[in-house]
Amino acid sequence: MEKKELLYEGKAKRIYATDDENLYIAEFKDDLTAFDAQKKGSEAGKGALNCQISSLLFELLEENGIPTHYVKRLNENEMLIKRAEMIPIEVVVRNIATGSLTRRLGIPDGKVLPFSLVEFYYKNDELHDPIINDEHALILDLARSESELEELKRLGREINVILKSFFDKRELNLVDFKVEFGRDKDGNIILGDEISPDSCKFWDKKTGEKLDKDVFRQDLGNVKVAYEEVLRRILK
Numbered sequence: 185m186e187k188k189e190l191l192y193e194g195k196a197k198r199i200y201a202t203d204d205e206n207l208y209i210a211e212f213k214d215d216l217t218a219f220d221a222q223k224k225g226s227e228a229g230k231g232a233l234n235c236q237i238s239s240l241l242f243e244l245l246e247e248n249g250i251p252t253h254y255v256k257r258l259n260e261n262e263m264l265i266k267r268a269e270m271i272p273i274e275v276v277v278r279n280i281a282t283g284s285l286t287r288r289l290g291i292p293d294g295k296v297l298p299f300s301l302v303e304f305y306y307k308n309d310e311l312h313d314p315i316i317n318d319e320h321a322l323i324l325d326l327a328r329s330e331s332e333l334e335e336l337k338r339l340g341r342e343i344n345v346i347l348k349s350f351f352d353k354r355e356l357n358l359v360d361f362k363v364e365f366g367r368d369k370d371g372n373i374i375l376g377d378e379i380s381p382d383s384c385k386f387w388d389k390k391t392g393e394k395l396d397k398d399v400f401r402q403d404l405g406n407v408k409v410a411y412e413e414v415l416r417r418i419l420k
């Protein structure tokens with residue numbers, strides 16, 4: 185597989201073309217950003233950890249019937265993925281209230297939600313990724329139909345069921361996570377982007393310790409140590 189030109193650079197990944205028009209390479213960066221990139225940092229080895237964690241979680245989801253863009257891990261920090269037309273919606277699924285949910289609605293931090301909550305955010309840096317409802321998504325042409333939005337919600341909930349039970353067994357609470365989807369060459373919705381401690385919140389079940397990007401956001405300790413612990417639990 186030949187790596188060709190850089191197609192896109194985001195805050196945590198670079199996407200490259202390959203000699204196969206239907207395959208891209210995702211390269212995971214060591215950079216960390218928070219609060220709309222107002223806070224910036226870097227942690228050597230973070231990209232490799234996220235690449236490995238994401239690969240293992242994509243494999244888990246594929247085994248459980250979730251279609252993803254994942255093909256295989258190529259090396260420490262590169263993954264071969266299927267080309268997809270990304271849908272600019274961040275699908276957030278929450279099991280426990282924290283972060284922007286508690287700030288926006290005054291729900292106490294740490295409250296277990298009576299059911300898993302699915303939210304849509306418009307992926308747009310200039311607008312600071314605002315929360316949107318289904319009608320906004322249709323008016324903005326982010327999705328093609330109400331049924332496509334329903335599919336995003338269904339997949340978000342299914343991913344939650346799989347990941348929540350997987351991490352439960354590893355003494356981690358999956359507090360919430362963010363996923364992004366795309367349309368493959370046949371128009372099918374597939375899971376894209378990454379699933380890692382950059383895009384999920386994990387709390388240790390016994391101690392409540394945070395093992396995700398909040399370690400960086402809130403200066404709680406060493407990011408790499410936290411991400412290594414997540415990988416160690418996944419490999420258990």
Ligand code: TMP
Binds near residue numbers: 361
């Ligand atoms: P929030 O409470 O800040 O809205 O975050 C909810 C979840 O979404 C959390 O697991 C982190 C993830 N997330 C991202 O991956 N990217 C983002 O830009 C934001 C705001 C949240």
